[in-house]
Amino acid sequence: MSSPEHNILRITNARKSFGDTEVLRDISLSVNAGEVVAVIGPSGSGKSTLLRCATLLERLDSGSLCYDGEPVAQLDEHGCMVYASAKALQAIRMKFGLVFQDFNLFPHFSVMRNITDPPINVQKRNKQEVYEEAQALLKKMGLQGKEDAMPCELSGGQQQRVSIARALALNPEILYFDEPTSALDPELTGEILRVIRALAAERMTMVIVTHEMNFAREVADRIIFMDEGYIVEQGSAKTLVDNPQHERLKAFLNKLET
């Protein structure tokens, strides 16, 4: 699984419209095992839609989507978009995790149940084993002793860490983050960024939509700049931030600094 050039995700020529609004226009993107990719761009540029298409919450209008080289969606000979069977998609869903901007924890489940319910009831894994792994995850997230807390009793930063643990408990090959710190008070963003940094150090494959430029520059192997549904520029974190080529990227970076 971890040959150096192993594509976990591959999207080619992806297009997606909502009504008359073209939100993704010819997006191609591959993510290798162990790679950390940051996606930046102005609001409305299609970043969330890209993640939502990659996580099967939205369907592409055209293009192709592969996980581990297996086609999930592609155009047939008539030019119609064809997705794999519902059963195959269910298996594909186990390959990725998604961390939402507003956590979306299950409020009626305790912290422990939020993390253990999917592996036990979706993956039908052994309960004991799942509980032990969940304990280890909680420790890693700095949430020891919070097993029995309800989400409503936690701070936003703690809730987001639970949601990261919940995604990790299914052992995904790739983890997507959609602005994981945007719903948090500024003083709470640090704890989330620390957790993501630790995951990057373990070579967890991640695609992170973020506005935190310093963080992106430090943690990402590659940064992708999106604007109006296109990938305008991409490159290593340092070159892209320190030496932007496109006017739109320059303007975007300038705006962030002020």
Next chain:
Amino acid sequence: MELSTIIELLGTGAITSVQIFLFTLVGALPLGLLVSFGRMSKLLVLRWFVRLYISLMRGTPLILQLFIVYFGPYYVLGIQMGADYRFTATLIAFILNYAAYFSEIYRSGIESMPRGQYEAATVLGYSRTQTFVRIIFPQVVKRIIPPMTNETITLVKDTALAFTLGVAEMFTQARAIVASQGNLIAFLIAGIFYYGFNAVVAFIMERVEKAFAYYHE
């Protein structure tokens, strides 16, 4: 009328009233959920059919529905029903009527759930059924307790409408006693019965609400 007879009449009346109440809940709570699924179905025909059913049930008097269910078999189909059909007809009409009201409460609860809950469940791999049973429905129940309490209290009082079909429930019995005794004591007792019944219902619903207070959103 002997005092013992009066007590016996009111006692059986009370039991019958409680039976109408319980059977209606047992029938209408699940049926209402099914109806709400029909109301939200992707099938246009089903959706419109269910909409019509709900609007008829809510837009016409329950007392009229009772008569239609009771006399329908004879006048429409020419079938002579037995004497115990009074009670069955009462239950059919009550269940159909209350399922319509309950279905709209379920629907409002289900539609009030944030989309993020469905999306999180989908990405985590829950099937549609699992998502509903494990994630959505338990939260819907918490949200609909207050309107359900209101309907349940109305139901306690509505059971007296079974009087119109001659079902020997509390109000029917009290009225018979009042007619023979020439005083209103039986009505007073009936009033106390309905009031006490609703106090119990309110107490139970409060307990249920407390049981769901272990989290808020």
